[in-house]
Amino acid sequence: MTDRKADPAVDRRDVAWWSDKAVSVLVFLGGISAILFIIGIFVFITREGFGFGEHFKAGEIFGSTRWAPTSDSNPTYGILALVAGTASVTGLAMLIAVPFSLGAAIYIAEFAKGRTREVLKVLVEMLAAIPSVVWGFIGLTIMNPLIIQTFDVPIGLCVLNSGLILGLMAAPIMTTIAEDALKAVPDSYREAAEALGATRWQVTRRVVLPAARQGLLAAVLLGVGRGFGETMAVLMASGHSINLPTSPFDSVRALTATIAAELGETAVGSPHYQALFMLGILLFAVTFLINLAADLIVRGIRKG
């Protein structure tokens, strides 16, 4: 019998042990830095924006549609019109993008075959890569005259225009993510259901969609976030005029576009500057709430 005691030379820290340690430190730094950046940005925006406190009149800010920070005699900071602008454009965009992109995702993931599917996937990904300035340009030069002609309205830079543009922008990303969610449903489910005589659509509706609902919800919320935060295309296609929209043909101005257009022209630390940062806080908070809601819904689904 050989000595059954372990040879002490076996227990040493070898290359694999050290590289494991090194990698775990590196990925820890990567993970923690993301958190630090977010906190840093939050602190910065908050500090700049909270200086607005002394001019802060809740009734005026949330109750007035008059956004006139540069007025000498009577500067007002009502954001109602801006919020309505962002909400109407994003809302319309989602109305367009959600059904289209879910439809496209279902087609690509469940119905299309072979080459058609591959070609479509590549095309959708290419669409997703178009820069937002280009979308804005399309809104300005193609959609604008088209809307003026078709609907016989004086101006085509409006909720309809920017909603369409934003919807088209958000759709490819939503499609890609939704398709990933559908693809994550194991094929064995599809085979099992089809073996029971279910048609493609029955399989999709009764098995695949319920199994993928978390991912689909994430896709939709990401689209909402995209629409909400988009700046350039909205700036170019919305008409950028302060308005409480009453029809899709009204020009509006979005929160994001306001910040982008005005921040460069304000003096650092002035009330106007601080008011813009306050808008930033608002955007930040809403995005945060959307994400939080998504997270809670997803958790709720997991439990139930």
Next chain:
Amino acid sequence: MVTATPEIRVQNLSIQYGEKVALAGASFEVMPNEIFGIIGPANSGKTSFLKVLNRMDTFTPGMRFSGTAEVGGRDVRSWRNLYALRRRIGVVFPLPVGLPLSVYDNVAFAPRLAGVRGKAELDAIVERCLRRAALWDEVKDRLKALGSLLSGGQQQRLTIARALSQEPSILLLDEFSIAVDPVTTMRIEDVLKELKQEMTIVLVTNLVQQARRLADRTAFFLMGECVSVSPTEALFTGDADPRARDYVEGRFG
């Protein structure tokens, strides 16, 4: 021999995946209310054969078959409504695939597709099928729980219950007992003997003795060839094919 119409008839059936031949020129018939065993070593084409019967080949790009394959006297390729063909045929896969639904909904899936809506009627179907699959007593208190939370053997019986829920005229079992304990396997085997009154069963199995216990006739597949089709006992006496006898006696390869 009575001249009934065979429930399944294949004539010179060949199956290919791309260029690779999985089954070459098989010809035999399966009679109504028969338990028809298929045995043979791995990769001999048993599963591929089952896939043709309910046209599961559509899931596998590159899978093709030629020759005749008839179910109920009708070529499987002549069905305009593939789904109707599949509803006639219940399938149990080797590894259980529970749909991501509750135990109840798994079993009620096919009846619902077929348009059954009444709660009482569904309840009755679910209970009957679960009893037949020897699962009812174990799950009757947790019908609303996810099917995937059951044990492996229970899940397999759930898929058997599900296959029965569409009241198929043919039941295809592909190595159903792989994940089931011996006692339960015996219970299911008893159920299969009863089900024989109502349907035709094709039983692919790696357990030679299981074929011997259940199958009226058994085909022996070997490397993509249907070597023999005979009454099951003939395999053991060597009256079928010497290679079949070698296989059932474990003197192989």
